[in-house]
Amino acid sequence: MALIIAGERSDAGKTTITLALLAALKRRGLAVQSFKVGPDYIDPMFHEYVTGRPCRNLDPVLTSASYVQTCFSRHLWGVDCAVIEGVMGLFDGLPRSVENAFPVPFGSTAHIGRLLEIPVVLVIDCSRLSGSVAAIAQGFRYYDPNLKFAGAILNRVGSDRHLALLQDALAAVNLPILGIFRRQDNITIPDRHLGLVPTGELPQLDSVVEQLAILGETGFNWDGLLPLLAAKPTASPHLPPEAAVRVRIAIAYDKAFNFYYRDNLDLLQQLGAELVFWSPLSDTQIPDKIQGFYFGGGFPEVFASELAANQGVKQALRQSILTGTPTYAECGGLMYLCEAIADFTGQSYPMLGILPTTAQMGKRLTLGYRKAIALSSSPAVTPGMTVRGHEFHRSELTPSPSQPLFTSHPLYPPQTESFAEGWQLPQVHASYLHLHWGECLEIPQRFIQQCLHRANSPIQAL
Template identity: 50%
Template sequence: MSLVIAGERSGVGKTTVTLALLAALRRRGLQVQSFKVGPDYIDPMFHQAVTGRPCRNLDPILTSPRYVQTCFHTHTQTADYALIEGVMGLFDGVEIPGRCQKSKVKSQKSKSSAMAAAYASTAHIAQLLNLPVLLVLDCRHLSGSIAAIVDGYQQFDPDVQIAGVVLNRVGSDRHRQLLTQALDYLQARQGNAPPVLGVIHRQAELTIPDRHLGLVPTAELDDLPRFFDRLADLAEQCFDWDVLLPLFKVNTDGSEGGFDNPGVDTPSLMVQPAPTLADGSFFYPGVRLVAIAVAYDRAFSFYYADNLDLLRQLGADLCFWSPLQDATLPANIQGLYFGGGFPEMFAPALEHNQAVRRAVQAAIRAGMPTYAECGGLMYLAERLIDFEQRAWEMVGVLPCTVAMGDRLVLGYRQATALHPTTLIATGETVWGHEFHRSAIIQEESMGARAANTGAQPLPIAYPLWQTQSLNPDAKPQREGWYGDRLLATYLHLHWGQYPHLAQRFVQQCAAY
């Protein structure tokens, strides 16, 4: 089996609870596979820092219900224990998007089900995988009312099995007594109240700093091993391990997940490892091993583990490098991949590294295939204006300026390609996710840019996509830059649903 760590709402401490459980399991020398519901990048970084294994995202909008099931099954095969961290509150999801209308889960047969408006919620994932839930509750401002909350969550959708609750941020022993008395009353009245499997008193010193896009990533934090050690101590003291440990144990009989009625299929669920040739290189339909430089440092760290695996399985040798610190690009590469991250936090250092900015610009001008998402798009722009309104020079291959602002652009997008590129055909649609506080505030014409810089303008055009949010009343937006071998977009894509895009990119790099 496995267990889904859910919150009754956002901010209740489910990430801290998840990390504490992971740290305690790893301290016991166990192989633990973690998962994160939704399009999150930063929480999975913390998971991986604890477990030593890449955390996998489970998102049926960016991928599909079938992919979620297959991903979970595939990556639990080599683990002793597994757990899933949820997103937001247990039933917080979205209205089912058009492409997912055929997807159904068991709870939709229930008269009391509200799952039609909770697609991609933690509860939805729990049902897709047929797994129980451990519900984390923030008890700072509660006593007897805890019973009504727990009863409501348990009754709201009977097909969601709540295996137990964690009482978090308990103020004192007396506070704990009031909470447990209320739950004892619920058990006496209903006869089916979930057991208390953890009680955590307020731990002001065990917090992770955050900023404008969520938690501060692991690469920017000092002394993480000591922090995880303290979380493991906390978990050993505060949880009922006699009950929890069997729930975390992965089945070995192939029945993990109970995948009935899986819903929408993916074009290719999980690309298999590429065969090895006699010379030790890899081969995938027409592609030998190619070297792709992946920007990875404190400024660029937003990558789905499945995307990187897919590139490797398609024959790519991933060369990780730092636009912040390296003086040049890796040698003998055939492609560039820039993920998202926080270039705005490190703009002075990115500008200062002129040698590598020139190297990136020269490579793209020479036609090297390049894929950039969000922070990567910002880095390829002419300038980046930070929160203090200071302007910093970036690579300069996209004729635009991006500026940080107060407005958070957040949500899923269905994107339709307006023009043909080597990666995507006109009219082809994908589902992606936007999460940024920057915006393009200036777009220069190619002719004006050439006149200002004296450089021959690159054949780059805007926009690539027409995007539509899940709000049917919202106006479609246009977004994304494209060229013969360049694609730069604010959209974060999970290639598990679109392996052909990754395959085209690898093939394009191999042909370079």
């Protein structure tokens, strides 16, 4: 019923192959549930666009191994098949010295394959390979004998002669070829400084999806793939009933803010929140009767001019937040709360001015998993609470936080020094850390409670 699309390394082409598979399955009338290994936000947007179903992240570093298993089984109900897109290379993850719970690198695609006991299909970039493809495939195949290995997909194949050499090499090791994809330049998805350009900014995406579906129909070995995806009966998930609506929380969702884990939004609804989606970019006013704000990550630096020009919304937000409305802001959301965003050219654009600092874009990429300990209270955390998050940004705060929210310690890449992170105000949680709440229910529970308190309190100036 399910399989994992893995790469022998990053940039082997697994995202294109995954989207081609999803598009072809959808074209055949199948209900497909997709998943993405790791903390990524943008690839899941493309999955959802193709399948029409929210993609779910499987990340045991941000959650836990048991949560990954539960999330996977829960979302198999009511679908015909499931496809998981891996992260980086098959065995790329946290070093075993960081997490010792599994014999393969923690959080890797191989880790997910072993946790879920489903077969892996390896995408191999063949653009500079011929006979050596057999050694690569055989090495991956037997590196972990407990991993189910279904076969390989040959990507970026050149001429017919090139294909023949690859097939001959793999025949010698008796490895099934589940797809053959030629080198092609007619299907492209643009990217920028943090990865692919999100779906909402691509007006020609329907045409690209159609091309991907055709590519999948012609490129995959369907006789080999379909048995791996054959439907199996799945029990209805046991979900807690949603609480009666108690608060209205405004979710900033547009081209500037769109990095959200769907599980986080589901948890807010289950706890009694009505989610009101709106746009700080294009709306002329903030939503009515709101008791909380949630600003996810995204690309506010790309749309800084438009955000700065929306004066009415900025003034209303500033007034509401400064008079006590609980606000949760991650990464791009944190940047929006600053006095200004300075883009890559140095041009500065005024933002909300809630935090006395400027978000300055730069060349240095900050990337990695973090373990953070809360230093003080916010609408989401209490002093001493430990969370795990992920950072991925090219901006820095100048000056740095005078009231830091966390002491943050890198999990990977490994470092020894901790550092102050996030900005705390009584009614504001603002941090570069992206958090998945699946194994930290205290966060949405506390946020809901703070919003309830707001709903029952008169507006007062701080």
